[in-house]
Amino acid sequence: MGAAVGEGASVERLFAGTDPTLELARATDWAATPLGPVAAWPPELCAAIRTVLPSRIPMLLWWGPELVQIYNESYSRVLGAKHPAAMGQRAAECWAEVWDELGPMATGVLDGGGATFSEELLPFMERHGYREETYWTFSYSPVEDAEGRVAGIFVATTDTTARVLTERRLRTVRELGTVSAAQAREDGEPVAEACRAAVEALGREPLDVPFALAYQAERRRAEALAELDAAKTRFFQNVSHEFRTPLTLLLGPLATLLDDPDLPTGQRVPLAAAHRAALRLRRLVDTLLDAARADAMRLRADPEPTDLASLTADLASMFRAAAERAGLRLEVDAPPLPGPVLVDREMWAKIVLNLLSNALKFTAEGTVAVRLRALDGAVELAVADTGAGIPEDELPRVFERFHQVAGTRGRSREGTGIGLSLVADLARALGGEVRAASTPGEGSTFTVRLPCGGRDLAEPCPLGDEHETATPFVAEALSWTADEEANPAEPAEDAPRVLLIEDNPDMRAYLVRLLAEQGWRVDAAVDGDAALELARRARPDLVLSDVMLPGRDGVAVLRELRADAGLARLPIVLLTARAGSDAAVEGLEHGADDYVVKPFEPAELVARVRVHLETARLRELMISNSERRADTLSGALDTRSLVGQAMGIVMAQRRCGPDEAFDLLSRMSQRRNVKLRDLARDLVQRISGAAATRRVHGTAAPAARQAPPPPPPAAGAGAP
Structure with a gap:
């Protein structure tokens, strides 16, 4: 027995061969396993290994009470991700997810229960990082030692998963093929009955179709x-x-x-x-056309070797005048790249131009920076600003078509919500991607990453008509900070004052000129906050406001003015690009006096403003006259009360009737050249003061015994 054990039992001879599994077996530290060093292995184990390893059929050997694993190259593919750790591993560890099912079968063989055979058994294995439906036909055969005891198990297995799944799914497809709307019940609707039958057929195989719903509508x-x-x-x-x-x-x-x-x-x-x-308008048309091409999957790049650094720097420098006029720093950092980049230059130009104009639009102060770098076989463009920033919940939607971030302040409220979505479409068409990062109140960074293309490119082609592509973008950026025009002539001091609220510089200058030509004084504001400050500092006679404004919009300004007691009666005319009766009704419901749709006829706008100015003037005049009449009536009633009190005093002093008392007071008023009301007030105050003095000093006599005051002097005797 001892001589047989050591005969030929070496790692090199036992696992001789060149396939990867044999190399793995040779490299395994068998001494660290329950089997011990190879030199001590029994001849039955060595014989079983020599049977398993050369086979081209997947074979596995479990040896010893702990069923240590040894397998051939074909079986390594059965193991999936469990290989190579499975070599020399205990079976219960390797097959932990299915050992509750396989373990009792293996124990029965070790205990002398004989061989087993399983056909198309379904264990749910985890061989590739997920739970997998598998089917196997296999047998467990005992391997005996010299004393006839079961020392190991020989496992021969066949993976039948593909055949079982194919047959089952073909059966489902055949059953679906027999479903026909013509077989519907007489009281049933053919399409609904066909759907019901199809769902029933799918329901017979829950492993293939765990959930199914039919939708025809x-x-x-x-x-x-x-x-x-x-x-x-x-x-x-x-x-x-x-x-x-x-x-x-x-x-x-x-x-x-x-x-x-x-x-x-x-x-x-x-x-x-x-x-x-x-x-x-041409830029908007071109943008709509590009968006339509992208939606139709017809946005095709025409790449050519390009000096991308020079092109990017050239495009960015065209915005320098607009940035300086806006009080911003424009930083361009585009060093030469290692070589030309294969890119569609017009698409790249539109990417740079859209990102730069967007940064200038939403940056009130600080810096707009353009950086270009070559990184890891790609080129990366970053356009960063210190502007308003984007809320975190809005970031995932910034590249959606027509989406605009609500409440963000910019140099203009105008926009279609296509620019950033077009940047994403163009980047994809160039084989790249775009991403956005932002912190509200601190700024945003948009990064475009494109593959560099081949290294052995031809010399870059000379720059073409990118300036023509850039002209509309630059013109619009310059218009955001255009200088205001002076009024054609200084209006008269009593000229009506119109408060104009319009964020587009060209439209604002046009309206200022149009209104000033009528002799009206015009105060212009670019947003709602500035307009409210102007209105409270110098009350206007009329407010003409665009609806779409940066920050607080025209309707919000209207509500603020209506809530201010001093400005509530101002006539307010809204301007909007939204046509249709619904838009007009909405504006009027919020308290506007009129609603004018762009584009408008200049004469019509002037006529409407004039009508509302005149109507407001007449309304204020009527209110003023009413207030004056009320003041006059109040004064008359006050005078009547004073004269009546004075007549009562004279009647008591002179023991005369009302006519004589009034006549006496009238003569005294004429003689002293004072108004009758003032004379009566003076007399009442003197008598009231004398009575108050007597009460303070305790000299007042009882009313029944009080002596009457001295009578006024006779006519011609002097003032009382």
Whole structure:
């Protein structure tokens, strides 16, 4: 027995071979396992190993009371993520999740119960990091030692999971194929009956379909929504193209006129405003067209080798004048990159321009910084600002189409909510991504990361018409800080005062000029807070306000004015770009006197303002006259009371009637050249003062015995 044990029992000879599992077996510290060193293994174990390892069928050997595992290369694929830790591991540890089921079978074999055979057994294993439905056909066969005792178990196994699942799912598909609406009950609706039968067929196999619901109306709704979405996309594409022709006819002649050095200044100012408005409209049209292309999955990049650092720095520098005019620092840090980057330059330009204009719009003071870096095979653009910031709950939605963060203060309330979503679409079309980080009150950072592309690129192409792409963005940014125009002429001192609230500089300058030409004094404010301060400092005769304002909007300003007792009667006219009766009703319900929709006819707006100014003037005049009449009546009643008291005193002193007393008082008033009311007040006060003095000194006699005061002097005898 002892000689047989040591014969050939070495790791190198027992596990000889080149496959990975044999290499693993050779490297295993068997002495640390319950089996002990290989040199001490019994010949029955060595013989079983020589049977298991060469086989191309998955085979496993469990040896000893603790069932230590030894397996071949084919079985390693059965183990999944349990390999390579399973080599030399106890079976109960390796198969812990299914040992309640497999353990009793293995114990029965060790106890002499004989071999077992299981066909398509279902254990739920965890071999790949999740609980998995598996099916196995396997046998446990005893391996005896020299004394006939069971020393180990030989496991031969076949994975039947794929076959079982395939047969079961094909059976379900066949049953679904037999479902027909024609088989519906006479009292049933064909489609509903077909759905019911399909759900019943799916319910027979809960492991494949644990939950099923049938929707026929949702499918039709989804199809209708898809058709509507496609129609919307076609509409945006068509209308964007249609806008380009009239815009060309607007921009061309306007540019020609503005290039004329002999154009009078009085005409240049409104033409320049019209040119800026047309440029902004062109940018909106281009943005809508890009958004429509993105929705239709037609946003295609045309990449070419590009000096991305130079392009980025060039685009950013175009905003320097707008930043300086706004009192901001523009920092551009775009050092040369290791080489050209394969990118669609127009798409990249729109990304940079949108992010920069957005940063300038929402940064009241501080810095806007542009940084470009090459990092780990990619290029990264960061546009950071010290502006208003974005609330944490709004960050996940900033790249949604048409979403705008409510309550954020900026240089303008205008916007479509497309810019940032278009940045995300363009970044994806370039194979990259964009992310946002922000702290409310401290600023935001938008980061775009793109792959660099191949290293062996051709020389970068010269820069093209990126300036043309940038012109509308820069023009709009400059308009946010445009200088206000002076009134055409100094209005008269008693001219009506109009408080104008409009955040768009061009529209504000136009309205100031239009109203001032009527001889009215115009105070202009860019937001609601500034307007309320102006109104309380110098009460206007009328308020003309845009509805969409940064911060406090026009309706909120209206409510504040109506709540102020000193300003509650001001006529208020609202301006809005929202057309339709619903919008007008909403404005009037909040207390507006009138509601004017943009675009408006200048003459109509002037006429409406004039009507409300005149109506307010007449209303205030009527209120003033009413107050004067009330004051006059009050004075008359007061005078009558004083004269009556004075007549009573004279009647008591002179023992005369009312006519004689009144006649006496009238003659005294004429002789002393004082009003009758003043004479009566003086007489009443003197008599009242004398009575008060007697009461203080205790000299008042009883009323029945009190002597009458001395009578007034006779006519011509002097003042009483």
